[in-house]
Amino acid sequence: MIPSLSIRLANESDLLFLIQLDALSNPYPWGEGLLEEALQTRQNWVVELGDATQKSIVGWLTASVVLDQSELELIVIDSSVRRQGLARQLMIAWLNASKQQGVNELLLEVRESNVGAIALYESLGFTQVGCRKNYYQTEQGFEAACLFTLSIL
Template identity: 60%
Template sequence: MNSTYLIRPAVESDVLGLERLDTQSNPYPWGKTLISDALAVRLNWVVCEAQNPQAIAAWLTASRAVDQSELELIVVDQSARRQGLAKAMTLNWLQELTSKGVKEFLLEVRESNVEAIRLYESLGFELVGRRQNYYKTAAGREAACLYTLNRVK
C-alpha cells in the first residue's frame, strides 16, 4: 500500500461511504442494516485517501470474543485492487488484536474466491475445515472454507 492511502478506525459518519463501497465493490452486498450493525458492534477499519479521509477505498470488519477474533468482511474498491490494500488491512487487524491479547484468528471464505484465499494463505492462514453448500450462488450453492491463524504457539 503506498502513501496515497492510510488505515484508520471507521467512525459512524463513514456509513454512507461504506454503503457506496458495498454497493459498488462487494459481489455479495451486505446492505444498510448490516453495515450499521457492524459499525455499532464490531471492530472496523478503513483505508482512506491520505488527502481526503472521507474517501474510503477499503473496509475490514471483525468480531472479537476474548482471545479469538473473526474476520466478517474485507472489501476493496474495484479501482483500488492489487495495490496491497487488503494485505495491509489484514496485517493491521492481526497486529492490533495480537497486541490486545487475541491468540486465534478465524475466517470463512467461499471456495470459489481464489483472490481472497490467496491473500489469506499468503499471510499464514491454514485451512481447517469446509462447510458444504454453505453459501448461495447465482447457480446454486457452494462450500465455505474455514481458516485459522494462531499467533501464539
C-alpha cells in the same frame, strides 16, 4: 502508486462511504442495516485515500472478537484499486491490533470459489482447517465455505 494512504479505525461518520463501497465493490452487498450494526458492534478498519480537502474510503475490514478469538466478517477493497496491497495492509492492521488485545487466534470463512481472497489469506499464513459443504448460495446452486485460522500466539 497510491497517494496519501492511511489505515485507521472506522467511526459512525464513515457509514455513507461504506454504503457506497459495499454497493459498488462487494459482490454480495450487506446493505445499510448490517453496515450500521457492524460499525456499532464490531471492530472496523478503513483505508482512506486523499488529502485533507478530499478523502475517500476505498477499503474496509470488519471483525468480531469473542474471548481470545477474532473472526473476520468481511474485507472489501474498491474494485478500482485492487492488487496494490491494500487488503494485505488492512489484514495486517487487524492482526497487529488483535495481538495487542490478547487475541490468540484469527478465524475466517470464505467461499471456495473466491480464489483471490484465499490467495491473500494463505499469503499471510492462514491455513485451511475445514469446510462447510453447500454453505453459500450461488446463482447456480450452492458452494462450500472454507474455514481458515491463523495462530498469533
